[in-house]
Amino acid sequence: MTSSNTPKTSHTPNPPAPAATSPTLSVTEITTPRLRLRKAHDADRAGFIELQTDPQVRLHLGGPRPRAAVEQYFDAMGVAHVTHKPGTFVIADRATDDLVGVLLIHRRPRDLPGHVTEEGGELELTYVLRRAAWGSGLAFEAATAALRAAASELPDQPVLIVTQTANTRSLDLAARLGFRRVATFEAHEAEQTLAVAELHSFLA
Numbered sequence: 174m175t176s177s178n179t180p181k182t183s184h185t186p187n188p189p190a191p192a193a194t195s196p197t198l199s200v201t202e203i204t205t206p207r208l209r210l211r212k213a214h215d216a217d218r219a220g221f222i223e224l225q226t227d228p229q230v231r232l233h234l235g236g237p238r239p240r241a242a243v244e245q246y247f248d249a250m251g252v253a254h255v256t257h258k259p260g261t262f263v264i265a266d267r268a269t270d271d272l273v274g275v276l277l278i279h280r281r282p283r284d285l286p287g288h289v290t291e292e293g294g295e296l297e298l299t300y301v302l303r304r305a306a307w308g309s310g311l312a313f314e315a316a317t318a319a320l321r322a323a324a325s326e327l328p329d330q331p332v333l334i335v336t337q338t339a340n341t342r343s344l345d346l347a348a349r350l351g352f353r354r355v356a357t358f359e360a361h362e363a364e365q366t367l368a369v370a371e372l373h374s375f376l377a
């Protein structure tokens with residue numbers, strides 16, 4: 174990858190983590206040639222509502238949510254709340270700042286199935302793009318930059334992707350990113366595939 178593709182990051186210190194919580198990445202903004210990963214603001218509301226209510230986007234994520242319930246949620250909670258946790262980003266078009274999708278690097282809860290270590294709580298990558306943004310390599314670009322940022326600030330460790338086995342677009346993306354499939358299991362009445370990569374494989 175050329176130096177023009179090197180993500181640029183800015184840091185905001187996290188508050189001290191509780192002893193039982195392992196860190197995720199602390200950067201709040203990452204730029205790539207076409208994208209800016211950033212925190213949410215009010216103008217993202219329509220994009221978030223579309224992500225939650227689009228039947229194609231939600232096909233392997235439990236189905237679309239009722240629009241009224243989603244609107245009520247944002248009325249009550251506000252928009253910024255969606256990305257308040259470290260490692261949670263709006264994927265925005267770098268030129269227009271429009272919301273293209275959402276990306277998370279969180280810790281996979283120990284009480285969910287799908288782990289590669291005894292203790293669980295591994296880093297887990299999750300991504301969702303608006304339907305109109307599929308097929309342009311934008312999820313790959315966002316994920317590569319976020320994983321590289323995580324690799325540059327955290328010790329080497331496994332990072333997971335868990336996705337429905339029927340979700341071929343997501344599995345293709347995982348494979349392009351260098352994740353290898355290690356297991357399948359049943360959850361939410363569907364077969365899930367667990368894929369893993371070593372975090373430091375994303376260092377430039």
Ligand SMILES: CC(C)(COP(=O)(O)OP(=O)(O)OC[C@H]1O[C@@H](n2cnc3c(N)ncnc32)[C@H](O)[C@@H]1OP(=O)(O)O)[C@@H](O)C(=O)NCCC(=O)NCCS
Nearest residue numbers: 230299300301302307308309310311312313336342343346
């Ligand atoms: C999973 C998801 C993010 C994948 O999006 P995507 O656009 O297919 O993924 P990528 O960013 O890797 O783009 C790959 C596609 O862009 C094309 N492409 C075009 N320009 C490209 C470029 N510059 N670089 C790379 N790929 C490019 C590739 O050929 C490929 O096209 P194809 O799928 O038609 O073969 C998207 O389908 C989605 O949001 N699904 C719903 C949410 C979901 O299920 N998330 C999984 C939860 S973990």
